[in-house]
Every structure is written in C-alpha cells, then in structure tokens.
Amino acid sequence: MGRYVIRRLLQMIPVFFGTTLLIFLMVNVMGDPIAGLCGDRQCDPATAAQLRTEFGLDKPVWQQYLTYMGNVFTGDFGTAFNGQKVTELMGTAFPITIRLTLVAIVFEIVIGISLGVVTGLRRGRPVDTAVLILTLIVISIPTFVTGLLLQLLLGVEWGVIKPSVSPEAPLNELIIPGLVVASVSLAYVTRLTRTSIAENTRADYVRTATAKGLPRRRVVVRHLLRNSLIPVVTFIGTDVGALMGGAIVTERIFNIHGVGYQLYQGILRQNSQTVVGFVTVLVLVFLAANLIVDLLYAVLDPRIRYA
Amino acid sequence: MRGATHVKWAACAAAVALAATACGGGDSGGGGGGADGIVSSSWGDPQNPLEPANTNEVQGGKVLDMIFRGLKKYDPKTGEATNMLAEKIETKDNQNFTVTVKDGWTFSNGEKITATSFVNAWNYGALLKNNQKNAYFFGYIDGYDKVHPESGKASATKLSGLKVVDEKTFTVKLSQKFSLWPDTLGYPAFAPLPKTFFTDHAAWVSKPIGNGPYTIDKYTKGSSMSLRKWDDYPGDDKAQNGGIDLKVYTDNNTAYTDLTAGNLDLVDDVPASQLKNVKADLGDRYINTPAGIIQTLAFPFYDKNWNTPGAIKVRQGLSMAINRPQITDRIFQKTRTPASDWTSPVLGEDGGFKKGLCGKECTYNAAEAKKMIEDGGGIPGGQLKISYNADTGSHKEWVDAVCNSINKVMGNNKACVGAPVGTFADFRSQVSQQKLHGAWRAGWQMDYPLIQNFLQPVYYTNASSNDGKWNNKQFDDLVDKANAESDKAKAVSTFQDAEKVMVQQMPVIPLWYQNGSAGYSENVTNVSLNQFSVPVYEQIKVK
Numbered sequence: 134m135g136r137y138v139i140r141r142l143l144q145m146i147p148v149f150f151g152t153t154l155l156i157f158l159m160v161n162v163m164g165d166p167i168a169g170l171c172g173d174r175q176c177d178p179a180t181a182a183q184l185r186t187e188f189g190l191d192k193p194v195w196q197q198y199l200t201y202m203g204n205v206f207t208g209d210f211g212t213a214f215n216g217q218k219v220t221e222l223m224g225t226a227f228p229i230t231i232r233l234t235l236v237a238i239v240f241e242i243v244i245g246i247s248l249g250v251v252t253g254l255r256r257g258r259p260v261d262t263a264v265l266i267l268t269l270i271v272i273s274i275p276t277f278v279t280g281l282l283l284q285l286l287l288g289v290e291w292g293v294i295k296p297s298v299s300p301e302a303p304l305n306e307l308i309i310p311g312l313v314v315a316s317v318s319l320a321y322v323t324r325l326t327r328t329s330i331a332e333n334t335r336a337d338y339v340r341t342a343t344a345k346g347l348p349r350r351r352v353v354v355r356h357l358l359r360n361s362l363i364p365v366v367t368f369i370g371t372d373v374g375a376l377m378g379g380a381i382v383t384e385r386i387f388n389i390h391g392v393g394y395q396l397y398q399g400i401l402r403q404n405s406q407t408v409v410g411f412v413t414v415l416v417l418v419f420l421a422a423n424l425i426v427d428l429l430y431a432v433l434d435p436r437i438r439y440a
Numbered sequence: 441m442r443g444a445t446h447v448k449w450a451a452c453a454a455a456v457a458l459a460a461t462a463c464g465g466g467d468s469g470g471g472g473g474g475a476d477g478i479v480s481s482s483w484g485d486p487q488n489p490l491e492p493a494n495t496n497e498v499q500g501g502k503v504l505d506m507i508f509r510g511l512k513k514y515d516p517k518t519g520e521a522t523n524m525l526a527e528k529i530e531t532k533d534n535q536n537f538t539v540t541v542k543d544g545w546t547f548s549n550g551e552k553i554t555a556t557s558f559v560n561a562w563n564y565g566a567l568l569k570n571n572q573k574n575a576y577f578f579g580y581i582d583g584y585d586k587v588h589p590e591s592g593k594a595s596a597t598k599l600s601g602l603k604v605v606d607e608k609t610f611t612v613k614l615s616q617k618f619s620l621w622p623d624t625l626g627y628p629a630f631a632p633l634p635k636t637f638f639t640d641h642a643a644w645v646s647k648p649i650g651n652g653p654y655t656i657d658k659y660t661k662g663s664s665m666s667l668r669k670w671d672d673y674p675g676d677d678k679a680q681n682g683g684i685d686l687k688v689y690t691d692n693n694t695a696y697t698d699l700t701a702g703n704l705d706l707v708d709d710v711p712a713s714q715l716k717n718v719k720a721d722l723g724d725r726y727i728n729t730p731a732g733i734i735q736t737l738a739f740p741f742y743d744k745n746w747n748t749p750g751a752i753k754v755r756q757g758l759s760m761a762i763n764r765p766q767i768t769d770r771i772f773q774k775t776r777t778p779a780s781d782w783t784s785p786v787l788g789e790d791g792g793f794k795k796g797l798c799g800k801e802c803t804y805n806a807a808e809a810k811k812m813i814e815d816g817g818g819i820p821g822g823q824l825k826i827s828y829n830a831d832t833g834s835h836k837e838w839v840d841a842v843c844n845s846i847n848k849v850m851g852n853n854k855a856c857v858g859a860p861v862g863t864f865a866d867f868r869s870q871v872s873q874q875k876l877h878g879a880w881r882a883g884w885q886m887d888y889p890l891i892q893n894f895l896q897p898v899y900y901t902n903a904s905s906n907d908g909k910w911n912n913k914q915f916d917d918l919v920d921k922a923n924a925e926s927d928k929a930k931a932v933s934t935f936q937d938a939e940k941v942m943v944q945q946m947p948v949i950p951l952w953y954q955n956g957s958a959g960y961s962e963n964v965t966n967v968s969l970n971q972f973s974v975p976v977y978e979q980i981k982v983k
Contacts (some may be wrong), residue, residue, distance in 0.1 A: 165865065165866075165869035165873075166865045167865075167869075168490070168865050168866075168868035168869030168871075168872050168873075169863070169864045169865025169866075169867075169868050169869070170573065170865075170867075171496060171573055171866075172496050172497055172885075173882070173883050173884070173885065173905075174496075174897070174904060174905040175868075175871075175904060175905055175907060176573065176872075177576050177588075177590075177904060178590055178591065179568050179588060179589060179590055179591060180568065180572070180573060180575060180588075181568075182591070183568065183571050184571055187571065208771070214487060215485070215486060215487060215488060215489060215646065215662075216488070216489035217659070217661055217662070222662070222663075222812045225660075225662070225663070280827065283696070284694075284697060287699060288701050289696065289700055289701045292701065292736055295698075295701070295703055296694065296697045296698050296701045296703060297689070297694050297695075297698045297703065300660060300663035300664045300687070300688070379469065383689065384689045385513065385715075386691065386693075386694060387694070388689050388690050388691065388694045388698075389690070390662060390663050390690065394690045398485065399691070400546045400863075401831055401832070401863065401864070402487065402865065403863055403865040403866070434899070440833065
C-alpha cells in the first residue's frame, strides 16, 4: 500500500509539469495581453514596455515558464493585472468554490445514491421507470438552462431565493446553485448505482447473507451497497475536479465569485499569471481526488490490494 | 417500504434546503429611506489598480467620480466644464496658465488641499516609472518628454512646466498653444492626491482616500465596495443619499435579473438580450440617453491599397452602402443613433456636434454606393474583411448586419465578411501592431466633452489612437489653428472645418453614437446618466 502511494505520487510529477506547460503555452499563444489593458486606445509604447518588463512578458516563453515554476515552488503565484496577488485571489475564490462543490457532492451522494438503491432494488417497477425518465430529462437539459430556469422561477417569480449570491457566498445561498451544478452528475450517480445494485442483488454473497438470516437492512447496506459502490465512488471522485473547474457557467449565472469567475476573467484579460495559477491548483485537486478514489477501492473491497 | 422512506427523506432535505435559503433572502442591506438610504448598484471588476491617473475604463472611473473632485467638473446635463476646486484659471497666450485653488477644501482625512496636492499628483501621473496608463493626459505640459520619453529611461522626475507659486497658486506651461486646455481638467486623471498616497501607497490603493462627496467605507477587491456620504464635504454637489453599495456582477444578465427581483437598485448596463423586454419590465425606469461614444469602421493606411485616390471613393461608397437606421433599430433596439459626423450629440450644438455634417456620404443610397465603389476600382483585394473581437459585446451581430447591407448593395454575397478575433487583447494587439489589412471595428469614448477630444487623439498624424495611421496635412493644420484660437466658438468652427476634410477623405466611416442604458428599481428616484454614461450617483434619492 505504502509503495503504491509513493509510486502514484511520483507519477503525478510529469503530469503536473506537462499540464502547466500546456496551459502556459496556450495562454501565450493568444497574443499580447498588454494591448488589451488600455481599452480601445493604444497604450503608449513606453508604459507598455514597462508593464511588459514588470510582468516578465518581454522574455522568451520557456524562460517565463521556468521563472514562473521556480516562483510557484516558493509559494509566489505572481500578480494579476489589477495589482492583486494571485494567491490573494485564490484565497477568496477557492473557499467559495470548495463550498459549492461540497454542496454539490452532498447532493450527489445523498439523493443520487438513495435514488439508485431504491430503483436498483425495484427494477421494472413504476418507481424505477419514473426515476429513469426523470434522470434522462435532467441529463439532456444543459445546466445553464436549469440554472436560468430555477433562478427565474425561485428568484424572480416566487421570491424564494435571491437570484444572485452575495460576495461572501454563505452556505444557505449556495444550495440552489449547488443543486444546479450537481444535477447532471446526480443523474449519472443514480443510474450507476441502480445498475450496480441490480447486478449484485443476484450475487452469491447476497444470497448467502440472506440465507444466514441477516435482516434485510443489513444485507442491503453492508453487503450489497458496499460492493456496488466502487464504480460510483470512481465517478464521484473524478467529478470533484470536474465540478470545481466546470462550475464556470453556474458561477456566472448566480454571480458566485469563485474559481470559475476568476478563470473566466483571467482568460478574458489574458492574464497568464491568474490562469496558470488557478489551473495548477485545479490539476493538483484532480490528481489528489484520483489518488483518494484509488485508495478507497481497498477500503470498499478488501479483495483489491495494492502491492 | 424502506425505499419509500428514503425518497421521503430526500424530499424533506430539499424542502429544508429551500426553507433555509428563504431565510437567507429578503433583506437588501441596511439603511433607512430618505437622505440616509443606501443605493445598491451593479459594478464590474476594475481592470487596473484604482489610481486617478491609472484608471481608463468605466468601472474604475465610476468610483473615482464619487470620491474625487478636480479643478473643474463637467455638468452632468450640459457637459459644460465649470470651476470646482479652481477659483480661477487665467492665461494671456493660451500656453501659460495660472491656476488658483479655492480655499476651504480638504481631503476626507482632514488634509488641506493646496497647489502642491495637484502638482505632486500630476508629476506622479506623468512619470514613466509609475506605469500610469493615463500618463498621456499630461502630455501637453512642458517637460513631458523628459519624464515620459517614448523609449528608454526618464531623464527628469518632475514636469518642468509645473511650478508652485504659493499655497493657493501654481503655474502651468504647455508645450504648445491649447486654448481649451482648462476644460480638460475635469478628467479624474487631474485629481489632487493626499500625502498618504505617496507615503503609504499600498494602504491607499487598498482603500483610496479622496475629496469627493463619498468616502470608501469598505472595499473587497473584485467583489464589492461600500461608499458612504462624507458629511463634511465642502462642495455644493453633496450626496443626496446615505451611500452607494457597488456589487460586482460576473454577468450583466444576472445584475438585470437581480434588478427585476427587487434585489438591486440600479443597473447601468442593460444587457443587449434584455433590450426587448426592458420597456415591459421597467417602464419609465429605463434610461436610454446619448453618451460620448462613437463607433466607427477604421481602415489601414499603412497598407498602400487603401491609401490611393480610388480608395477614397471606395470608402465613401462603403459608407453609403451601410443602412445605419435599420441596424440601430433592429440590432441595437435604438440604443444607438445613426452617426452623421465624427463627434457625439453630448457635445451639443455649441460644443461642436453638428448633425448631418457628413451629408450624403453617410446616408444610405444603394445605387450611388455601388457606383462609387466600382468607380474607385472596387474593394481592395476583392473582399472587405471587418475584424472585431468576439469575446465581449454584440459585435458579431452588427458586423454581420453591416456586411449584409454592403453585400446587398454590391449584389455579391462575399463582398464583405466578418473576421472575428478571439479576445479583446488579441484584437487590440493586432490593431496596434498593424497586422490588419481590411477594416476593423473602432470606437472612441471621449475623455472630456470637447470636440478636440473626438478629433485630435484619433485622426491627427501619429496621434496616440490613430491606429490606421491616417495622415492629412490640411486636417492637421486646421486642428493646430483651432487649438490656438482663443475664442471658443471660433475654435469649435475651425474643428468642424477639419471634420469637413474627413468627409472628403473618409479615413474612418462613422457608424453610430452609442447611448448609455440603465434601469433602476422603484426604491430610488432622480436617476440619470452623465455624458460618460456613468450614473450621477450623488443625485440619486432613496424613497
């Protein structure tokens, strides 16, 4: 187990450098960011040259990348164009997005898995069919439609929620956006759980457990569910990263000043310091989530062991 | 029936969740009505640090407008520059000015405003080392080329044209005659700065201190700013509300939704997609008034194909091939006005706006247009490509409409096409590096309501924003002559003569004047936009 973790951690290093280099190159390809700083008029050449030196944009790209990486390891993610430290931006954006992601994950786990278990145990019954149709609908509607619709209905028409989230983004204001972010994944979790459960109800160990005379509840939760959760956990694990990075649309709709907003601003203003910094952290989150998922396998199914 | 209980539980969780959010909603942030009422307003994240000489876009400009007052102020209705902190500005030769500062003004931290407050601020703004994006505003002052050379290091740290005479007086020597120069002093870049700006710059930037009707109470970069009325403000344009809460919106659609839900008092940028509903949603609470912005099509004169006598006819023909009224109606829902000169209606007749100055060259006439383009040898390269940035605004829609109009006139589906560029920064860098060889969308937002500002920085030979590198001696001479004119009316009419040269040359095609569009809630009254399409915040009254 220990060796496995070390090996996985070592594998992360090339992935980490590869992704950051790619992002760095992509942002640089988009052209000269200083040109956009002065609005519809041309920056005066002397000031533009000064700004370029200040942000290190006058050096060749490979050198910019090396300096940037060197700084990152000392915890310096550079400065955004508005004069704020990127670490400062991260400090405000990440807690908000993490909160939003947590709300989404909780929805996925609680609603998704419960619905999956219910339908998996009652295959072919009306409940099952209803949930299947419902999840199909959710999957086929893009999140921005769900988001705008809920905002309009709950926020404007019925006045149940505020249409926009306040800058501090307290947990209670994030519930509806969280539901929107989670919606598609939630439907997949339901379907995955359902299939897995339905498959395993006929497994030998379930029959044995029932034959032993265990109460049904114990059979379902301890034996059936635990074994059926492996694909679901894999999905949710990889989803953590996807939710954090992919919340851009939802964050825009509900005016949440999280990672998606900062990334969007960074890309629009071609601020490579912001974009690369945020993506670097997101890459780390992705890698960590994948590692945790792999380690969880062993916990869920003791037969899976790593050398 | 275990499954059923699961479902029930999930339903309950959702219900609890909704109830909890409901508890969160409702209060719209403190303050009573009347003179203490707080107005909440939409905002965008300022692109640059909030320093007077470093802010060149509307979002940062809004704040400066509230916390600073300069020597002059533009009347929000007429655009006329009137004395604010200036007691008098005198000159005999239109080149040497003596400025006297009024008594009794202080910064909100109690520091007295003197001639030095201005001179230090201007020297700071002009100095190359400080990276101020509006440094060129000080370009008329003598010695600017020393503190802000075009390349290399500055050889002086102070503008030689600025001299403090005594506590109340300072003199300014310009590098050329410029009779309207005192009228430029209402621009925020010319604001005075307190000592703490220089001694503790980081602290000042995180919470700027100024001398305007409002003070900054709380500033969370990138998300919100609370401004409160400054009770001891000595000016006569005191705030008529208790304060302004600016909220950054990631999307102006969300801001509009918040307004219709009663969660926000003022939106100063109604999204294009909502223009169709805005009358039904807001009725009289929708404002659509001209702003000092003109949009144009610019051409590359560094490309010899566009710099021929024939190309003049082509450009005039293209101008006549664009059906301006139709596009402003259908695409912009009348938030633009067809342009017929190169200035803006906010200048007023006296200020130099002249409707119809461009005449038939800017009027749609399909038959004549086609003839002109063909007479001029056709569109250079056989096809007109109009470049625009696709990331913001609704540029694609109108560029396509303009092309459509030209194609119809030419009877050729490929005579004109749009050429999108991914980001604004990339678009601007292509424009400034002279990489474009077709037309591109251009625009000019005035710095101050003067006809000079609409012409000289954009069309004068080698001017800072003359991106197409157009040059014309006759035009330059007329501008110089107008600047030396001491009589304002005469100066204005000479500038208009210069504009007439543009009719004959058509260096850029004027398209339309942009309006400011805003909407407000039932909680507030007396909302208006100034010529910069910024709300006149201090006049807003809370019910």
